[in-house]
Amino acid sequence: MRSFVPLFLVGILFPAIPAKQFTKCELSQLLKDIDGYGGIALPEFICTMFHTSGYDTQAIVENNGSTEYGLFQISNKLWCKSSQVPQSRNICDISCDKFLDDDITDDIMCAKKILDIKGIDYWLAHKALCTEKLEQWLCEKL
Numbered sequence: 001m002r003s004f005v006p007l008f009l010v011g012i013l014f015p016a017i018p019a020k021q022f023t024k025c026e027l028s029q030l031l032k033d034i035d036g037y038g039g040i041a042l043p044e045f046i047c048t049m050f051h052t053s054g055y056d057t058q059a060i061v062e063n064n065g066s067t068e069y070g071l072f073q074i075s076n077k078l079w080c081k082s083s084q085v086p087q088s089r090n091i092c093d094i095s096c097d098k099f100l101d102d103d104i105t106d107d108i109m110c111a112k113k114i115l116d117i118k119g120i121d122y123w124l125a126h127k128a129l130c131t132e133k134l135e136q137w138l139c140e141k142l
Helices: 004-013 024-034 042-053 096-100 105-117 124-129
Strands: 060-063 066-069
Touching: 024 042, 024 105, 042 124, 066 096, 096 105
Parallel strands: none
Antiparallel strands: 060 066
């Protein structure tokens, strides 16, 4: 019984963030409006997101003193605000925690800014893994 109380308190103090593990087809549907954005075809986006986050909205990766958040693995060094890097430029004008929920509208808006400023090669997986044989990333259900 004693172990239940601390777990119950943790659950109250730190409620779970709604998260989503997307499928290729679900993500294709959500990202269809950015097909062609910055000259990047939808299968390239889908492939890049798979190799970047595994389509997981709660993916968090520590990387050389910064943290990358969510589906698009957006870094707190330049793009979003976190307590870890208070001097972040916060170009997307958003808290990094917003990239960890299942509403990816703000994630897409920030990803577009990244594409405008840095291009698709901001995501290292793109150049290495997502420039050839992209037909496997198509979803026939669209």
